[in-house]
Amino acid sequence: MSFAEPSRDCPLCPRLVGLRNELRAKFPTWSNAPVPSFGPIGAKLLIVGLAPGLKGANRTGRPFTGDYAGDLLYATLKKFGLAKGEFIADREDRAWVPDTLTLTGVRIANAVRCLPPENKPTPKEAATCRPFLVAELADMKNLRAIVALGRVAHDAALAALGRKISSAKFAHGAQHDLGGGRVLADSYHCSRYNTNTGRLTTPMFEAVFAALMPKLG
Numbered sequence: 001m002s003f004a005e006p007s008r009d010c011p012l013c014p015r016l017v018g019l020r021n022e023l024r025a026k027f028p029t030w031s032n033a034p035v036p037s038f039g040p041i042g043a044k045l046l047i048v049g050l051a052p053g054l055k056g057a058n059r060t061g062r063p064f065t066g067d068y069a070g071d072l073l074y075a076t077l078k079k080f081g082l083a084k085g086e087f088i089a090d091r092e093d094r095a096w097v098p099d100t101l102t103l104t105g106v107r108i109a110n111a112v113r114c115l116p117p118e119n120k121p122t123p124k125e126a127a128t129c130r131p132f133l134v135a136e137l138a139d140m141k142n143l144r145a146i147v148a149l150g151r152v153a154h155d156a157a158l159a160a161l162g163r164k165i166s167s168a169k170f171a172h173g174a175q176h177d178l179g180g181g182r183v184l185a186d187s188y189h190c191s192r193y194n195t196n197t198g199r200l201t202t203p204m205f206e207a208v209f210a211a212l213m214p215k216l217g
């Protein structure tokens with residue numbers, strides 16, 4: 001069976017459903033639903049993030065849109081020819097006004113598709129949402145590389161591929177051989193916190209993609 005996104009009312013994580021319902025009552029113009037992946041299923045590259053942010057993807061319904069996390073990500077994807085059009089962060093506290101950004105050579109998914117309180121999904125929630133990532137990976141027939149944004153995404157990608165977490169240790173800039181010419185590349189998450197504190201700089205992030213591009217063929 002081919003990959004299908006969870007329904008808007010996916011009931012599988014009670015804590016996240018409770019938060020979703022609260023936010024639907026409070027902010028009826030926001031998406032407040034599982035955030036579907038963005039980009040073509042035939043892409044050679046998959047970026048795996050952690051989970052939607054409150055006023056970001058949870059509001060807009062598109063990964064890395066609506067807060068600060070997309071600024072560095074989409075600028076980098078455009079620089080490497082993986083995205084085109086105009087990205088507008090749209091940080092207004094309102095219903096999302098879509099821009100013209102499209103992804104051409106990359107797809108973006110979250111390890112956990114619903115907003116978790118304080119950006120922290122529990123291990124059980126990560127495991128419950130994992131089958132969606134498993135099915136998505138199985139449908140990405142051209143996949144050559146995965147970029148994991150942060151350790152939780154790294155662990156989620158390994159688990160979704162049926163690998164032991166101990167088989168590859170997360171380290172910014174590391175590339176792990178997945179066999180069959182595929183690689184898993186690690187980066188610190190491009191969150192506002194990480195970019196503001198200098199934990200992740202633009203050259204550091206761009207270097208992850210520069211090292212990966214030759215492997216995409």
Ligand code: SF4
Nearest residue numbers: 006010013034114129
């Ligand atoms: S996090 Fe995933 S599994 Fe849990 S409710 Fe949302 S879509 Fe469903």
